[in-house]
Amino acid sequence: VPHAFGASSYSENGYAVAQGVPESHTVGALFEHYFRAPVRTYATGASLGGLVALQLAETYPARYDGALLACGPVAGSLPQLAYVADVETMFRYLYPGALPGSVAEPVDLPYGDPAAPGDPDDPGYEPTIVGEIVAAISQDPTGLADLARVEVDRAGVRRGLLQADPSDPATHLPALLEAMYYAGVGKADILARGAGSPFDNQGASYLLDGAPLPDVPRYEADPAAVAYYADHDLPTGDLQVPTVTLHNRFDPVVPAWHESDYAARVATSGGADELLTVIVPLEGVPTGTDPF
Numbered sequence: 001v002p003h004a005f006g007a008s009s010y011s012e013n014g015y016a017v018a019q020g021v022p023e024s025h026t027v028g029a030l031f032e033h034y035f036r037a038p039v040r041t042y043a044t045g046a047s048l049g050g051l052v053a054l055q056l057a058e059t060y061p062a063r064y065d066g067a068l069l070a071c072g073p074v075a076g077s078l079p080q081l082a083y084v085a086d087v088e089t090m091f092r093y094l095y096p097g098a099l100p101g102s103v104a105e106p107v108d109l110p111y112g113d114p115a116a117p118g119d120p121d122d123p124g125y126e127p128t129i130v131g132e133i134v135a136a137i138s139q140d141p142t143g144l145a146d147l148a149r150v151e152v153d154r155a156g157v158r159r160g161l162l163q164a165d166p167s168d169p170a171t172h173l174p175a176l177l178e179a180m181y182y183a184g185v186g187k188a189d190i191l192a193r194g195a196g197s198p199f200d201n202q203g204a205s206y207l208l209d210g211a212p213l214p215d216v217p218r219y220e221a222d223p224a225a226v227a228y229y230a231d232h233d234l235p236t237g238d239l240q241v242p243t244v245t246l247h248n249r250f251d252p253v254v255p256a257w258h259e260s261d262y263a264a265r266v267a268t269s270g271g272a273d274e275l276l277t278v279i280v281p282l283e284g285v286p287t288g289t290d291p292f
Contacts, residue, residue: 004031004035004038006028006030006031007024007027008020008026008027010024013189014189014190014193015048015077015186015189015190015193016048017048017052017055017232018193018231020048020049020052021052021055021059024045024052024053024056028041040065041064042065042066042067042068043057043067044067044070045069045070046069046070046071046072047070047253047254048072049072050245051073051074051076051077051235053067053069053072054067054074054235054243054262055233057239057241058236058238058239058240064241065241065242066241066242066244067242067243067244068244068246069243069244069245070246071248071251071253072245072258073254074245074259074261074262075235075258075261075262076234076235077229077232077233077234078230078234079258080258081190081198081229082154082199082200083161083179083255084179084180084183084186085103085201086152086161086204086206087161087180088103088179088180088182089206089217089219090161090206091133091176091180092217093206093213093216094144094146094147095133095136095140095143098133098136099129099133102217103217104197104199104219105191106183107129107183107187109127109128109129109132109184110128110129111128111129111130112129112130112131112184113130114177114178117130117131117133117134117135119135120132120135129180129183130177130180133180134177144172144173145169146208147161147162148162148164148169149166149209150162150207150213151206151208152205152206152207153205153206153207154203155203158207159255162176162252163179163251163255163256164252174252175250175252176252178253179252181253193228194222194224194225194226194228194229195224195228196222196223196224196225197219197222197225198222198228199219200221201216201218201219235262235265236269237262237264237266237267237268237269237271238269239274240271240274241274242276243274243275243276244276244277245262245275245276245277245278246280247277247278248279249280249281256279259279260277262275263275263277
């Protein structure tokens with residue numbers, strides 16, 4: 001059966017949902033102009049592209065015949081950004097002074113290489129986020145063990161924070177480093193696009209072994225940033241075309257709980273028959289790689 005695949009790389013890098021949705025939608029019109037109208041069109045994307053593809057499927061059900069989404073933040077941008085900020089909040093709480101700055105501002109260090117974090121005792125060592133995290137944990141591994149047991153309660157929804165196998169300590173550091181990639185690479189872009197910080201933990205509770213952690217730093221979101229990331233994007237759950245969402249069980253960048261949150265929204269909207277969610281029982285698989 002003849003088929004074709006069309007894609008947009010977006011006109012901007014970063015958390016470019018606002019650009020990705022209209023530019024990806026334009027691909028279909030360009031295809032029809034230069035070739036011919038397809039019999040069927042499906043929206044697909046991985047990671048942030050999954051959110052873009054979902055927005056296309058929800059917004060233009062007459063244009064798309066279905067969607068395939070892999071490891072996307074399908075519950076929306078605000079829950080996703082709260083997750084990565086919660087991870088950074090808890091790392092800083094358990095390892096005070098390990099990183100410069102704060103959760104509400106970019107970290108003034110390059111991210112670094114998890115495969116080669118470097119040694120602070122080496123005269124040629126240049127600090128990176130990865131290097132400073134690994135050095136802090138090497139001096140005190142108990143903090144990482146605690147972090148793996150932290151839960152976050154937001155509006156009565158309580159979840160484990162670190163997206164790693166609780167029974168396998170070897171997965172904890174890689175999961176932390178992947179989640180902290182946002183702090184080194186994504187945060188400046190997020191703050192600039194939203195004209196402020198969308199992170200708010202005023203009503204969140206952080207628990208270790210069921211007991212609330214005291215004196216956790218609190219942050220208040222900028223209303224303009226909250227509005228921006230609610231617009232870009234908060235899926236409604238109004239799903240009218242067949243959609244398959246895929247996620248690996250322990251995705252340290254985009255948590256698998258996005259799937260259950262979105263599925264609940266779809267059920268409320270009456271479109272549950274259109275949604276198939278598949279959780280792949282793989283651990284530590286980077287978003288968007290071969291298993292999908």
